[in-house]
Amino acid sequence: MSNLHGLSMDVEHVDGIVFMEFKAIGTLTHADYEKITPMVDEALDGIENPVVNVYVDGSEFEGWQLQAAWDDLKLGLKHGKKFNKVAFYGNSRWQEVMTKVGSWFxxxxxxxxxDPLEALGWLRA
Structure with missing residues (x-):
């Protein structure tokens, strides 16, 4: 396990749709969410009834520290109603299970x- 960790985000606004792309690397920390949460808030601020499609690249994702897992849950509860489609690209059984749990929020x-291309194709369909 490496000490490299982080969460990066890219946002595009196309024809009234907000497209967010996240890349999660390593074990995410509270500090990672302190950086990313205001960026998510700002991206969605002031948009009435946004249609938000999210792509998460979790191919290098190893999990969360406890506080970061709580941060992730809070972020999902705050903005989850705005999400139209979320595609999680990963490579392990626990990530597949986590995706199912995340769908509750x-x-x-x-x-x-x-397959990342399959995920992006589904989001753009």
């Missing part, structure tokens, strides 16, 4: 993929 559809 999201109004839209959440799917797990083992």
């Amino acid at each position: 999201v109004a839209g559809e959440v799917r797990y993929f083992e």
Whole structure:
């Protein structure tokens, strides 16, 4: 296990749809969420009834520290109703299970993929 960790985010606004892309690396910490949460808030601020499609690249994701898991849950509860589609690209059984649990906190559809192009294709369909 490496000490490298982090959460990066990219946002695009196209024809009234907000497209967010996250890349999670290593074991996420509270500090990672302290950086990313205001970016998510800002991206969705002031948009009435946004349609948000999210792509998560979890291929290098190893999990969360306890506080970061709580931060992730809070973020999902705050913005989950705005999410239309969430595609999680990963490579392990626990990530697939986590995706199913995450779907409980999201109004839209959440799917797990083992192929990144398939995930992006589904989001853009």
